[in-house]
Amino acid sequence: MNLLIKSATVIDPASSFNNQLVDILINDGVISKIGSSITADAETIDATGLFLAPGFFDLNCNIGELGLETKEDLQTGTAAAAAGGFTGLALAPNTHPPVHSKAEVEYLLNRANNNLVDIYPLGTISHKREGKDMAEMYDMYKSGAKAFTDGDRPVQDAGLMERAMLYVQGFGAKVISYPEDTSIAGKAKVHEGVVSTMLGMKGIPSLAEELMIARDLYLAEDTGSEIHFTTISTERSVELIREAKRKGLKVTCDVAAHNLVLTDEALMGFDSLYKVKPPLRTQKDADALIAGLKDGTIDAIVSQHTPHEIEYKDVEFEVAEYGIIGLQTAFSLAVQAGLPIELIVEKLSTNPRKILDIKAVSVAEGQFANLVLLDATGGWEYTREKNRSKSYNSPFIGHNLKGKVVLTLNNNKISKF
Template identity: 85%
Template sequence: MNLLIKSATVVDPASPFNNKVADILIEKGIITKIAKSINEDVKTVEAKGYYLSPGFFDLNCNVGELGLETKEDLQTGTAAAAAGGFTGIALTPNTHPPVHSKAEVEYLLNRAKNNLVDIYPLGAISNKREGKDMAEMFDMFKSGAKAFTDGNRPVQDAGLMERALLYVQNFGAKVISYPEDTSIAGKAKVNEGVVSTMLGMKGIPALAEELMIARDLYLAEDTDSEIHFTTISTEHAVELIREGKRKGLKVTCDVAAHNLILTDEALMGFDSLYKVKPPLRTQKDVDALVAGLKDGTIDAIVSQHTPHEIEFKDVEFEVAEYGIIGLQTAFSLALQVGLPVGLIVEKLAINPRKILNIDVPTVTEGATANLVLFSADGEWEYTRANNRSKSYNSPFIGQNLKGKVLLTCNNKQISKF
């Protein structure tokens, strides 16, 4: 795999070529030379006006395998990831069976061998994700799980969460919390507020998320543990985590790309494509999330890619499943928010890997080529034809989006789009 990328603007704070226009020569999967001008008789990509950065990494990705392959399998999931600029994805354990022992971790890693996209299975905190007994976390860690979460099931038992935080300290893993107090959220489907009242639907209060964040921050402080909150969505959640960081707690968090763009007003037509969890909140919450990204309170942006077959989404809003597919649109949505390219690379490529304590690729000579080439200005239409996922549950299909991924490169493989 030899390739010459001409006149790309490098975006990588760890590279001596950061923010500089350069030619990059890749030979056998290694960046062998970076210079102002390189002339080699190899396949060449003209990249003037485009950006080159480390490949993106998704901390919250749902792929149906194991057991739910009709929604998504590893082949289609990684294809969608590569098309969205991702060269690494962390898989939640929301499968059937769940990833709660080393057998599932090893199966996924074996299935993902020789793929352009690196796979990182996240192990369950509790056995069967039931929130009762702790799963075999150390065995899963030894087999390749870097962090532990019950996925879209919040850990309601504070004692279980405390034990998990203490236990993973012994081997340097991390606990990921999906913050929701289910006793407050109940069976509601949308954000509690003006829109839920207009729709005549019971709402999920912001308090359901914020109480769980407050609880887990106290637990992390008491145990002197690291904790990561995934898909925060409210203004006060941002404030709680900001205060936790100010106090010196070992806390990080991420936000789903669609929660940076959409508000609960999108639900006025009862379109189940907009049914997600945490639910779409208010414009005030969206503004706080964007501000949290800019000031460093929020560390990463995730796709929260959640594929579903048509029979689970093209139904009445009340019974439809939560979630949208997001791997191919996360970068475009981050641009739509108005975030600068350098900050997007930090939130999509660099910080997610730091959170999982895995090596961050760099655009330097001698480094393995783990890269994404993208345009911040180019527009593309997201269609059913160019959707790489097995599922189609995205409200953005049929829309023109800004920000186009042109090429991904990793593991001596290249995909061009």
């Protein structure tokens, strides 16, 4: 594949061409030349007014394979990822069976071979995600698992979490915590506050998340371990992590894109498409999350892509499953949240790879072309026809969104939109 991208503005802090308007020539998947007024016998794309950045990387993505392929399989999931500008996915182990041994890790890596989107399976902390005994983490690490989490099941046993933190230090892996104290959250479905009271629904207190963050920060401090918190959602959570970073703890965190722009007021119509975990919080919480991104407290934005068949979402709110599909809308929601393009690239591309200790990608001559071309001001309508996922559980389908992915390029493969 030979491709010439003309007049693109590079957004890549690691590149010597950062914030410069340049032409980029790509030959056989490698950036062969960057400069001005380049001519070549190649397919040419006019990128005037567009931004070229390293491909996005998602730290929290659910794809049904293994075992839940009716929700999403690797083919449809990676297609949705490419349409959202993602060239790398860290797959949560919320599958059946869960990714709790090297067999599942190796299966996913083999299935995803030769794809535009690179796949990085995350292994479980506990066997079968039951929260009792540690899984075969070292074997999974040797087979390609970069980090360990029980996915959307928080580890309630503090002793198990402590042992996992200590164990992974021996081979340089990382533990990812989904922070929720289930004894406090109980069986509630929405954020505890004014809206839950008006709806007559039992709420999940912010304390359920914050208490678990405080616990795991103490464990990380005591063990000297690194810890990553995924999908934080409250103002106090941001404050706790901000203070931990000031103390020098090795802590990172991310936020789901939809928690930046949606609040619990969206639940007034009992629409199960807005049922997510952690729940949609208040505007004050959303403002704190955006402030945390801007001051560096929150390191990354994730899609928390969670596909479901219609029979799991188009039902009464109480029994509907949690989650929305988010790969194709993450960039648009970051734009809607008012984040500048440089910060979006940092949170969707640069930092996620740093967190998982994955080799950085850059817009530089001689590098493999792992790129996304973005229109930060262009609008697009997210329709069912444009949806690349196998599932349709997104409240944004049928809406006009700002911030468009024009092209995604990786592994000598290209997708245009």
